[in-house]
Amino acid sequence: MASMASLLSLSLSLLLLFNGCLARPSEQQFQFQNECQINRLNSIEPTSRIRSEAGTTEWWNPNAQQLRCAGVSVMRQNVEPNGLVLPYFTNAPQLIYIVQGKGIQGTVLPGCAETFQESQQGQGQQSRGRFQDQHQKIRRFRQGDIIALPAGVVHWFYNDGHERLVTVNLLHTANSDNQLDNNPRRFSLAGNPEEEQRKLRRFAQQQIQGSTSEREEMEEEDEEEQDNRPSRRPSGSRHEQQSSSCNNLLCAFDQEFLAQAFNVDSSLIRRLQEVRGHKGSIIRVRDRLDVVSPPRMEEEEREERQQEQRYRQRHPFARSDNGLEETFCAMRMKENIADPERADIVNPQAGRLSTLNRYNLPILNALGLSAERGVLYNRAGTVPQWCINAHKILYMLEGSARIQVVNENGDTVFDDNVEQGQLLTVPQNFAFLKRAGSEGAQWVSFFTNSEAANTPLAGRVSAIRALPEEVVAASYQISREDARKVKFNNQDTFFFTSSRSERRDEA
Numbered sequence: 001m002a003s004m005a006s007l008l009s010l011s012l013s014l015l016l017l018f019n020g021c022l023a024r025p026s027e028q029q030f031q032f033q034n035e036c037q038i039n040r041l042n043s044i045e046p047t048s049r050i051r052s053e054a055g056t057t058e059w060w061n062p063n064a065q066q067l068r069c070a071g072v073s074v075m076r077q078n079v080e081p082n083g084l085v086l087p088y089f090t091n092a093p094q095l096i097y098i099v100q101g102k103g104i105q106g107t108v109l110p111g112c113a114e115t116f117q118e119s120q121q122g123q124g125q126q127s128r129g130r131f132q133d134q135h136q137k138i139r140r141f142r143q144g145d146i147i148a149l150p151a152g153v154v155h156w157f158y159n160d161g162h163e164r165l166v167t168v169n170l171l172h173t174a175n176s177d178n179q180l181d182n183n184p185r186r187f188s189l190a191g192n193p194e195e196e197q198r199k200l201r202r203f204a205q206q207q208i209q210g211s212t213s214e215r216e217e218m219e220e221e222d223e224e225e226q227d228n229r230p231s232r233r234p235s236g237s238r239h240e241q242q243s244s245s246c247n248n249l250l251c252a253f254d255q256e257f258l259a260q261a262f263n264v265d266s267s268l269i270r271r272l273q274e275v276r277g278h279k280g281s282i283i284r285v286r287d288r289l290d291v292v293s294p295p296r297m298e299e300e301e302r303e304e305r306q307q308e309q310r311y312r313q314r315h316p317f318a319r320s321d322n323g324l325e326e327t328f329c330a331m332r333m334k335e336n337i338a339d340p341e342r343a344d345i346v347n348p349q350a351g352r353l354s355t356l357n358r359y360n361l362p363i364l365n366a367l368g369l370s371a372e373r374g375v376l377y378n379r380a381g382t383v384p385q386w387c388i389n390a391h392k393i394l395y396m397l398e399g400s401a402r403i404q405v406v407n408e409n410g411d412t413v414f415d416d417n418v419e420q421g422q423l424l425t426v427p428q429n430f431a432f433l434k435r436a437g438s439e440g441a442q443w444v445s446f447f448t449n450s451e452a453a454n455t456p457l458a459g460r461v462s463a464i465r466a467l468p469e470e471v472v473a474a475s476y477q478i479s480r481e482d483a484r485k486v487k488f489n490n491q492d493t494f495f496f497t498s499s500r501s502e503r504r505d506e507a
Helices: 002-022 065-070 194-209 216-228 255-262 266-273 297-314 363-367 469-476 480-488 498-506
Strands: 048-052 055-059 073-079 083-090 094-100 103-108 138-141 145-149 154-158 165-171 186-188 282-284 334-336 345-347 351-356 370-376 381-387 392-406 412-419 423-426 431-447 454-456
Touching (some): 048 194, 055 282, 145 363, 186 194
Antiparallel strands (some): 048 055, 073 165, 392 423
8 A cells, every 4th residue: 555655646746747847838829829730831021011200110911820820920110310219018029130220229127227327517507407317228239230128118219320220020929928919019108100000900800800911902091091080089088189199008098197197287298198290100300319328339248248247257156047137137138140250150152150049148038039140152052950949930131042841741831032021930840941042142030939949951960960871771762872971971060052062963
């Protein structure tokens, strides 16, 4: 009986252990698992384009099967010089890649100090008694930066350069931090992004109705009707009806309540809630945005890295899993992955690859995301491979590449060129390869795991090379000599070159 009781106790312990190990933080991860029954993929482009005063916002249809499979939504913003993306937050973590341009960006982290303050030097007699502004840290960004933003965190962007600012934003709506649904949601603190909100609501309605596409004529009808839509106010509201629509967060609250909350006059709240014109979510600043200037880019990056290094030296045994310990308020939230000197894998004849994950940007562990930026030269390619633990969402920055994707049945679900500005999702464990066109190819990829890992099928660290020759020979019914060639002929870890493939074809 004693042995039986011990066995029962051991069984219960193992059951609890495995139940804890296999538990998921949220059922949302599996909400669209059936969407990954993919027999065909397509490279896709934005389906909605919303105009603002100083730029445009474009959304890929989040109901596209490949995006629902990955549990992500993607948008692209184009901001004119002196354009300000008004403060907002989203229901999901974001990775933002700076395709073009430069500027400054602010992120409001809850509970953190306002470390940027106006200087009182040189302001003379007139500045005496004037309140000095203070706010949270402002960061500079430039082309090639990845900016990581947690869900629900307010942020804004300002283009202080002389060329257009272009960003690609990925929202991981299937992330456990998003407890609403898998629809992308933007919560605006200012402005009147009514048209964009209406497009996002239409996407949500399409999801409920099972629709996976959006008609262009419906888009045009929406654009024509936007000026005629009345302002949406709660019934019985005490504040006066405004001539222009307003659907940011401040507009719907009662004026008296807000006046008490901010400790200001109701007349000031009325001006805050009064939105003139349809400027959208990107406005043009009349003069240059005059804020406390952050340090130069190089100084800022050096300071952040030194601070991170000092923390690790003071706490050599501290866990760095979440990147959100003592340095939460000053943590690094961006990294440039376009600099050739930063590349992790380089082949002078084929190209280079830079990766970004939880180890070189710790905040990514909290977001459950990672990224890579790749460059392929003329007709060079990457070996066949698959991502073992994440979906891959690829955006083509420059040039084009022919990409092939194969599912578990050995079926080719995609075999076509992906051109500049197009998007392609490669589901987890689907094998893929890419070969650049005559002008080469540059891309950025987002992964739904903070330490995404690929398994190459060919090359020096490949699955095939790790197999014994006898297993390779028996599996493919070839001689051991041919098996040896398959294993060892490509000594590269990631790439193949056009000259090598052409020589093989000629032979």
